[in-house]
Amino acid sequence: MIPVDAKIWSESDVERDGVGIEPLLSQLNQACGGAEIVVIDASRRNPFERRFREYSHGLAPIDAPDNALVVTSELPDQIAYDSSGWNSVLVSELLKKLSAPGGSIDAIFNDALLDVARKSHGEQVPKVSSSLVEDVNLGAPATHNEN
Known part of the structure; x- marks a missing residue:
């Protein structure tokens, strides 16, 4: 990942100023005690591709x-498919799904990813990698009436 204020003129600048996703995920994993949910909305064309001998696009x-x-x-x-709105297609769909009450994280994310593929007419297909070993539910916990 490249910070927005980085000065990238060569491939060595990427190594100096860039942040690798795997080391960041590893640090997050060590710092957190529970399940982690990470959304990486960054699969864009390399804006520096003409300056580099080798380049790739996407993640x-x-x-x-x-x-x-x-x-x-x-x-x-x-x-990734470029949206004409304020948020990307992925973020827009995730916000819709996350605003609904409760639900398992697996169902919420899978529904959002299917909607992204449909809305982009198959041009964008998000990917989920999961190693969750516990159920993660979002939203307000269920309330109990005590009689």
Whole structure:
């Protein structure tokens, strides 16, 4: 990942100023005690490709660390569909699904990813990598009436 204020003129600049996703996920995994949910909405064309001898577009495959769910906006080595709205197609669909009360994280993310593929007419197919070993439910906990 490249910070927005990085000065990238050569491939060595990427190594100096860039942040690798796997080391970041590893640090997050060590710092957190429970399940981790990570959304990486970054599968875009390399804006520096004309300056580099070798270049790729999209993201490399990313494996979820222990007890984590990692969503990327596109399959490995593919470019994400550009939205005309404020948010990307992925973020827009996730926000819709996350605003509904409760639900398992697996169902929420799978539904959102299917909607992204449909809305982009198959041009964008997000990817989920999961190593969750516990159920993760979002939303308010169920309330109990005590009689």
